[in-house]
């Protein structure tokens with residue numbers, strides 16, 4: 001079975017910012033974890049290139065929409081490369097295979113009798129590309145984009161969402177569909193108020209896929225973009241056949257998105273798929289926002305942090321560590337540079353880096369550049385062995401739940417315990433007596449084995465640092481999956497270990 005993981009398809013109205021990078025990092029971590037579990041993974045990302053917002057931005061830049069899209073989508077691709085994102089595919093909604101899929105999908109929905117012509121009036125936010133429910137009709141503004149809404153009055157095609165009221169109500173109420181749990185109620189309440197048909201085309205937006213048979217109408221950007229999750233899976237050159245999409249990894253195991261676009265994914269999208277006779281996503285995870293000074297970081301608000309600059313200055317793993325270990329995925333989190341530096345210095349340089357460094361130095365010095373050897377009955381079962389076993393089970397469960405903070409805390413606890421173990425057993429004093437050689441070897445082995453497990457467990461979050469950790473212990477590469485190696489006692493006694501080199505250099509304050 002394939003595990004299909006998706007990021008949102010990002011609007012190309014501006015270059016990528018740290019908010020969109022955050023979602024992608026979380027998906028990358030989850031994808032890496034699933035691969036290490038021996039699963040076949042399809043990790044989808046891409047860009048959403050149509051709609052009025054993009055059209056207007058291109059005009060502002062004096063570019064044709066497609067030239068503008070080419071520029072920004074290559075910035076996204078380049079950024080994901082720099083961050084070592086392991087996506088398997090990257091979809092652009094302007095690609096011909098996507099357009100063909102949109103037509104085939106629309107045809108199915110139309111044949112289900114779910115397309116009707118109707119009038120749409122209301123307040124529209126171009127930033128959200130969405131009609132807003134507002135009671136105040138006197139120049140209302142969008143709470144997210146802080147911009148005035150526009151009054152619209154148009155004739156469009158509508159999708160009969162109301163027909164799927166019962167099925168969607170039972171879907172969103174299911175405890176397995178919307179995550180985290182705290183977000184479920186808001187969607188259930190919205191659905192219970194009664195679903196209204198929604199417009200899936202626009203009359204005056206030129207930059208979109210034309211609706212076949214309805215002159216002057218283009219597909220509403222959301223109807224078009226959601227389908228990108230499926231077109232992304234179809235390999236280039238393969239025939240577009242909606243009856244065969246399961247061969248390519250559909251349905252998605254999880255759509256990871258920001259909380260702002262939960263309704264589109266948990267309500268509209270599953271109903272569209274029902275109408276087309278296709279399976280819906282198994283899970284939707286709506287994470288929180290990264291804020292800066294308490295305000296949502298967003299392109300339209302102009303308060304974004306540039307992920308490329310941050311990466312060049314601090315490196316990918318430090319930022320991955322901060323964003324995933326310090327902020328509860330699902331809740332909002334405020335980016336603070338000071339806290340970022342303190343946290344990575346304390347966790348990665350002090351707790352993990354120093355532990356490995358001092359222990360491997362002792363090992364090389366007293367055991368001839370090798371992992372120590374000792375006979376079977378040396379010492380009692382160490383606390384580190386028990387704790388490592390617990391940590392492995394707990395961590396796998398937390399990764400599965402996308403609780404990256406839970407993973408990090410538990411692994412740091414294990415590394416701290418190993419530091420305490422060294423301080424209590426004082427191998428540097430014990431080694432002074434020749435009789436203690438085996439016992440000292442045993443202490444050191446326990447700590448090095450703990451470091452190996454720490455390196456393995458953290459590799460989905462901090463892949464580069466983890467690799468450095470296990471290379472210090474004589475591994476050439478991270479194994480492709482954890483099945484054989486993620487257990488206690490695998491580190492080979494007597495194996496040669498390389499010269500010590502710091503796995504992570506402290507960031508200057």
Ligand code: MSP
Nearest residue numbers: 008009010011019023048225226257258289290297
């Ligand atoms: N194009 C649509 C998605 C279509 S999916 C078929 C869209 N794009 S977006 O670029 O505006 O935002 C996409 C996502 O970026 C948000 O839902 C969220 O996942 C992420 N983020 C944007 N700003 C963010 C923060 N400040 N913090 C965290 N993530 C945020 O909506």
